[in-house]
Amino acid sequence: MSSISSSKSCLVLTFTLIFLFSILLSGNTLAQQGGIGVDNDGPSFLDISIIETDDFTFVNVEVRDLNGWNDLFSINVTVLDNQDRPISSVSYMQYTSLSSTSVATILWNQTAGNYLDRTQSTWTPIPVAPWNPGNAIVEIGLRASFAFQKFSGQSIRILAMDRGQLTCEYNGPFSAEYTPAPVFDNVAIPIGLSSVIAGVAAIFMVYRRFSNNKLARAVEASHSAPGEE
Numbered sequence: 001m002s003s004i005s006s007s008k009s010c011l012v013l014t015f016t017l018i019f020l021f022s023i024l025l026s027g028n029t030l031a032q033q034g035g036i037g038v039d040n041d042g043p044s045f046l047d048i049s050i051i052e053t054d055d056f057t058f059v060n061v062e063v064r065d066l067n068g069w070n071d072l073f074s075i076n077v078t079v080l081d082n083q084d085r086p087i088s089s090v091s092y093m094q095y096t097s098l099s100s101t102s103v104a105t106i107l108w109n110q111t112a113g114n115y116l117d118r119t120q121s122t123w124t125p126i127p128v129a130p131w132n133p134g135n136a137i138v139e140i141g142l143r144a145s146f147a148f149q150k151f152s153g154q155s156i157r158i159l160a161m162d163r164g165q166l167t168c169e170y171n172g173p174f175s176a177e178y179t180p181a182p183v184f185d186n187v188a189i190p191i192g193l194s195s196v197i198a199g200v201a202a203i204f205m206v207y208r209r210f211s212n213n214k215l216a217r218a219v220e221a222s223h224s225a226p227g228e229e
Contacts (some may be wrong), residue, residue, distance in 0.1 A: 009021050032049045041066040043065045043162050045062065045063055045170060046063065046128070048063075050159065054149065056149065058145055058147055068138075072094060073095055073098065073141055077090050077157075078157045078159075079113075079148075079160050080137075080155045080156070080157065080174075081137070084155070086112045087113055088151070090116045090146060091107075091110070092107070093106070093107040098163060100227035120147030121144075123143065126139065127139055127141070132153040178213050
């Protein structure tokens with residue numbers, strides 16, 4: 001009888017593992033079919049740095065979007081004085097409008113100040129290790145470098161927006177001496193990671209039940225053993 005119960009427990013555990021593996025496999029397949037394929041994932045900052053040279057001040061912004069670098073719509077950089085008035089405001093834009101379906105010639109728009117040097121400003125997609133270890137490193141990051149003729153400012157505000165109008169924002173001093181802390185806004189837990197968490201919990205519950213059954217059988221056997229007082 002004990003052998004039959006043990007076999008049933010092992011069978012349940014085996015089917016549970018097979019089921020969880022199927023969930024993870026289907027999640028990976030969906031991600032590969034849709035590029036990265038993460039719904040409602042907004043942009044988030046990978047790195048922000050301000051570098052001063054003899055002639056320019058470079059504001060370097062690295063942003064990621066799990067749906068791909070070309071899902072980003074714009075990155076806006078605004079430098080303010082000590083009374084929160086804009087000294088310079090510029091935008092890097094990949095589309096002429098939110099309804100555009102293809103990446104346009106990159107637009108550098110300046111709505112306040114006259115410090116941006118477009119010839120020195122650059123952009124490039126960057127490879128980022130994705131959340132799913134089974135996928136190769138892909139270009140889900142974008143690096144935009146804003147080159148300004150040197151001027152003084154008190155603070156800086158950076159706003160990145162994707163085509164779904166989801167955003168991430170950074171506020172800090174306008175200084176090359178300051179290193180921004182890591183920003184973890186708009187962090188999404190992808191389906192693969194969620195499945196792993198749920199799978200580990202389910203395996204633990206099955207294992208605990210199996211262990212409890214073994215303990216109960218051992219106790220029952222000790223009470224029914226010959227010579228019991």
